[in-house]
Amino acid sequence: MIEDKNQQRTNLGTLGEFGLIEHLTANIEITQPSTLKGIGDDAAVLDFKDKKVVVSTDLLVEGVHFDLAYMPLKHLGYKAVVVNLSDIAAMNAKPTQITVSLAVSNRFPVEALDELYEGIKLAAKIYKVDIVGGDTTSSQKGLIISVTAIGEADAEDLVYRNGAGATDLLVVTGDVGAAYMGLQVLEREKQVFQVNPNNQPDLDAYNYLIERQLKPEARTDVRGMLKELGVTPTAMIDVSDGLSSEIIHICKQSGVGCNLYEEKIPADPQLINTCEEFNIDITTVAINGGEDYELLFTIKMEDFDKIKGNPNFTVIGHTTQESEGIHLITRANTKIPLKSRGWNALQENE
Amino acid sequence: MIEDKNQQRTNLGTLGEFGLIEHLTANIEITQPSTLKGIGDDAAVLDFKDKKVVVSTDLLVEGVHFDLAYMPLKHLGYKAVVVNLSDIAAMNAKPTQITVSLAVSNRFPVEALDELYEGIKLAAKIYKVDIVGGDTTSSQKGLIISVTAIGEADAEDLVYRNGAGATDLLVVTGDVGAAYMGLQVLEREKQVFQVNPNNQPDLDAYNYLIERQLKPEARTDVRGMLKELGVTPTAMIDVSDGLSSEIIHICKQSGVGCNLYEEKIPADPQLINTCEEFNIDITTVAINGGEDYELLFTIKMEDFDKIKGNPNFTVIGHTTQESEGIHLITRANTKIPLKSRGWNALQENE
Numbered sequence: 111m112i113e114d115k116n117q118q119r120t121n122l123g124t125l126g127e128f129g130l131i132e133h134l135t136a137n138i139e140i141t142q143p144s145t146l147k148g149i150g151d152d153a154a155v156l157d158f159k160d161k162k163v164v165v166s167t168d169l170l171v172e173g174v175h176f177d178l179a180y181m182p183l184k185h186l187g188y189k190a191v192v193v194n195l196s197d198i199a200a201m202n203a204k205p206t207q208i209t210v211s212l213a214v215s216n217r218f219p220v221e222a223l224d225e226l227y228e229g230i231k232l233a234a235k236i237y238k239v240d241i242v243g244g245d246t247t248s249s250q251k252g253l254i255i256s257v258t259a260i261g262e263a264d265a266e267d268l269v270y271r272n273g274a275g276a277t278d279l280l281v282v283t284g285d286v287g288a289a290y291m292g293l294q295v296l297e298r299e300k301q302v303f304q305v306n307p308n309n310q311p312d313l314d315a316y317n318y319l320i321e322r323q324l325k326p327e328a329r330t331d332v333r334g335m336l337k338e339l340g341v342t343p344t345a346m347i348d349v350s351d352g353l354s355s356e357i358i359h360i361c362k363q364s365g366v367g368c369n370l371y372e373e374k375i376p377a378d379p380q381l382i383n384t385c386e387e388f389n390i391d392i393t394t395v396a397i398n399g400g401e402d403y404e405l406l407f408t409i410k411m412e413d414f415d416k417i418k419g420n421p422n423f424t425v426i427g428h429t430t431q432e433s434e435g436i437h438l439i440t441r442a443n444t445k446i447p448l449k450s451r452g453w454n455a456l457q458e459n460e
Numbered sequence: 461m462i463e464d465k466n467q468q469r470t471n472l473g474t475l476g477e478f479g480l481i482e483h484l485t486a487n488i489e490i491t492q493p494s495t496l497k498g499i500g501d502d503a504a505v506l507d508f509k510d511k512k513v514v515v516s517t518d519l520l521v522e523g524v525h526f527d528l529a530y531m532p533l534k535h536l537g538y539k540a541v542v543v544n545l546s547d548i549a550a551m552n553a554k555p556t557q558i559t560v561s562l563a564v565s566n567r568f569p570v571e572a573l574d575e576l577y578e579g580i581k582l583a584a585k586i587y588k589v590d591i592v593g594g595d596t597t598s599s600q601k602g603l604i605i606s607v608t609a610i611g612e613a614d615a616e617d618l619v620y621r622n623g624a625g626a627t628d629l630l631v632v633t634g635d636v637g638a639a640y641m642g643l644q645v646l647e648r649e650k651q652v653f654q655v656n657p658n659n660q661p662d663l664d665a666y667n668y669l670i671e672r673q674l675k676p677e678a679r680t681d682v683r684g685m686l687k688e689l690g691v692t693p694t695a696m697i698d699v700s701d702g703l704s705s706e707i708i709h710i711c712k713q714s715g716v717g718c719n720l721y722e723e724k725i726p727a728d729p730q731l732i733n734t735c736e737e738f739n740i741d742i743t744t745v746a747i748n749g750g751e752d753y754e755l756l757f758t759i760k761m762e763d764f765d766k767i768k769g770n771p772n773f774t775v776i777g778h779t780t781q782e783s784e785g786i787h788l789i790t791r792a793n794t795k796i797p798l799k800s801r802g803w804n805a806l807q808e809n810e
Contacts, residue, residue: 147620160509162507163505165608166593167606209515251600
């Protein structure tokens, strides 16, 4: 599907390990005042002064988290950074640095890693984080990307998963479910392509869904918005595994119950149309589809007026006493227990 | 070679991703005052007050960095932590936290990961670092371990690779080459085992070498020793890729030359005997063999008296003007250019 326009193929071994790392990390600029020393020593050196430091790490594995048949390497590099920055945003912190480690099989030429790094560097530039370290080595099979993201925050701004009270409002940014349906569209096109490689797919009707899957963004903008509105969430998490899974995390860790209202869940019109076309229940997708990288948070009821009518935020439910449990209130006003059917990397693989 | 005494095999899928992470990270204790929040949220939260923060990351890949035929999983977990702490020690900083990410194929039962985590936890306990985060996912093939180590130091204590002057002394801790020969011994025994699985090898004559390979230690003790002696190195690096490779790093980054004296390079008696047995030149092994995780550093000439006679430190050479180049002075007093033949993960793999 992705045409390989790059005809040059330089074997990885020709550069050697140090040469390759030097090649990939050349021209990396440092812009964060907290970065004292980036790549090039045994470790990076950072200075956060009186700020607290947040650290998060994620592994992306070929064949498990991504499929290079439809994931261009530049997008993959971008996404690998974004999913980690999303974790920092979910602490209500500001991302400042990342380290990037790659394990690659020798089937990848240097040019492929250049493309991957282009995406990594683009994300670093857009989100204003410094690439301060990393390791590049060979793998027995496929491509593995490990990113560690570091961020900073004042102690009073940090938001954990366990701070929700029993009478809070449940809020989500943006819309959910689109990234999952984007993956379904891409999977279908991959199958069409395998049958007929000359088929030129018209994907215009799905462009939002596909972009959500291939080039997600981290909601690092939400921290500033909430600050301006004078709202500090009581608990927060990012939507990586699916809305239901994340709601359950907040509820369990905060010791509260929750009512989620089906009719309130924000969905993009493209998602609605595509779910109809695929004959899939949209609520199932919106609740269980992962990788949206929106933020899910709870706020005190008295903060409702501050976010009311704001197009960035949708109130989708409210917390309750723990004993009341965690439920979805359907359009038909039926109360059904919310289950986590989030994507499970360990069960899908052989 | 390693007998599998563990008969129980619980399939990874039975626990699910969250269940597995919870299972592996249960009972992890936090002891560092700088750890405010460990595992269990979107990110860990750390507080270093007025200290500088150092960060380093490494990937270990099955079949490239380790062979489970002779590397027990507990040792592997221990070593994965140690190699990262060594990078922190090489900055003259104190390691405080680690994050650990695993990608595992489903051929590993839960019990195998338990064993791996036992080694990780043991290293964390011995080196007094907190395990504050991680990710566990599936891989298409083999086991991949990604560790990020975080440490702290006062600004004036940090030592970089680029600070060596042209008249400094070159010093190494402990001895070098043993880890490499340990690997040669293990490789030979693996071949013997493949021919005759009933052969019970007597490895007593190689126990030091094998321990250096299977259970290396990070020289986090050196920082305190040097502080007590009143010595601050001008440049420092850890010996992971081989002495020659590390000397060249320091020289290039500091803009100096160097004379390394063959007769001064510290070698364990077991290494000497085993090199004879294998008919391998000991200097080649001591200079190019990696994974010793000793520290290599430069000090000002006037600090010589402070370390003289100290069994932890050996002066192996001195820096020179850059124009004089980087040389090995042999026992026969011949001057030959020092080349980096360090282990190269990207060329060895298919």
